[in-house]
Amino acid sequence: MKKTLFYLLSIVAFGQVQAQKDFQGMAVYESKTQAPKLEGMRGGNRDITPEMQKSIEERMKQILEKTFILNFDKSASIYKEEEKLENPGQQGGGMRIMMNSMMGGGGTFYKDVKAKKYIVDKEFMGKEFLVVDSLPKLNWKLEQETKQIGGYTCYKATAVREASKADFRNFRPKKEEDKKEDAKKETSEKTTNFEDNFEMPKEITVTAWYSPEIPVNQGPENYWGLPGLILEVNDGKTVILCSKIVLNAKEKVAIKAPTNGKEVTQKEYEEIVIKKMEEFREMNRGRGGNMGPTMIRR
Template sequence: MKKLPYYLLLVLAFSQVQAQKDFQGMAVYESKTQTPKFDGMRAGNRDITPEMQKSIEERMKQMLEKTFVLNFNKSASIYKEEEKLETPGQQGGGMRMMMSSMMGGGGTFYKDVKSKTYTVDKEFMGKEFLVKDSLPRLNWKLEQETKQIGGYNCYKATVVKEASQTDFRNFRPKNNDDKKDDAKKSSGDTKTNFEDSFEIPKEIIVTAWYTPEIPINQGPENYWGLPGLILEVNDGTTTILCSKIVLNAKEKADIKAPSKGKEISQKEYDETVVKKMKEFREMNRGRAGGPPMMGR
């Protein structure tokens, strides 16, 4: 077998390096969250009727079903909600933006797995924020269980992580004993107010499925750190599932961090949101109408 000339070896080596450098992909994710049940509750000082319950749950379902696009290369990615035209009758823009921000939407989520940092631009209550912080350390437990997603062989991984107190998707219904205690304290009957029927746990168990066939440690939202692209995530109430993958398309996405908004840490942003949530809760207490932060 003849040896290749030295200059050809250099060309091949350069081509391989360039191919790795130019590697890019796009993944589409469908996000769905279980709709909370509002039966047996009060909205302000009124019982939630079956008609109100149906209307609220339908609006919640629309807001809790989203499509996101992840553009990625070897070291960085941008994750953004796919823009959709609003249909007539949807709630006001400001309230919708606030709820979207609290349900995993709003802005461009940029992850740099090389520097282990992220940047996301968010609009909240009419103000623009640029949240910059370190990526969360996720101590994944790699499992042997496998399944196929879109033709890719995937492996299971689990992690216990702290639940964000500003993400509406983390709300869980209280158990019956807790509801009864709250009802006795508040009104003496079996009805409870909306805000007294749900709680946010301190920790949640997350199950992810990743494929080593796309060997990058990226994934949707702030999930990362597995030996392959994450194609599915489930945290008990929300499922994010990849529905489409395109690798090395001719048109390349511009993968760079957003830069617009007041720079702030994740902790500072969370404190701002929690403060506003408390203000809305106090404002809605004792008022007739829909549950807090739902709008009309």
């Protein structure tokens, strides 16, 4: 009798271990970034009319709204933008590629929370890169405040992270007093440029909502490290909100790291992007504005 009981308990224990090993989930996230107001952009470019400016802002808004899929298990995850078919004749392809590169966009974002590293394949200016680096360690402050997201009880957590200079989403509008101070320094030869109305902060405060009911320390993009799946992230400009969760589906997804591209660190990749952005800015300064008609109509 004892042997039989021991045998049954062993089967149950093995089943629980196996279930944990095979545990997998899928979460759908809707990402929305506030499109910047292009006020002042027309200062050095008389070809841009108010109607064109409004059209550009609307197009940017569409580009800044994305859907992502996160497939995860206990130790790793892949986060990738949902592929959408563009309408025939849809304009803005060149602008979409450029902005996606400047917004931290990439192919597959792989996180291994056990090894504390990430790998993401990115395409920038026609070149493929494979960014390999350590996962950023955020000092999360756990709060008692709760709310419901998709039927799951979520808890609030906040953290301060360093702003990536290569991520367009991190730009913030300058305060009016800073604009006035900059205007005093301007010379008669300097034109008004789009980037003159914005600045890159050194740090950004992030608010996240996580659910201990899904016991994995995963989340969208490079967010991780909380005692439950992160279902919402808000950094003041970008909101990433989970709209659907599926746990332990019959069909499993292979969670594998991408392998294509020239291997670089995050710092090396950011230096490449910043250098190209500066070259692009200087090129357009020579044309008398920050964003010429050629780029807008692509």
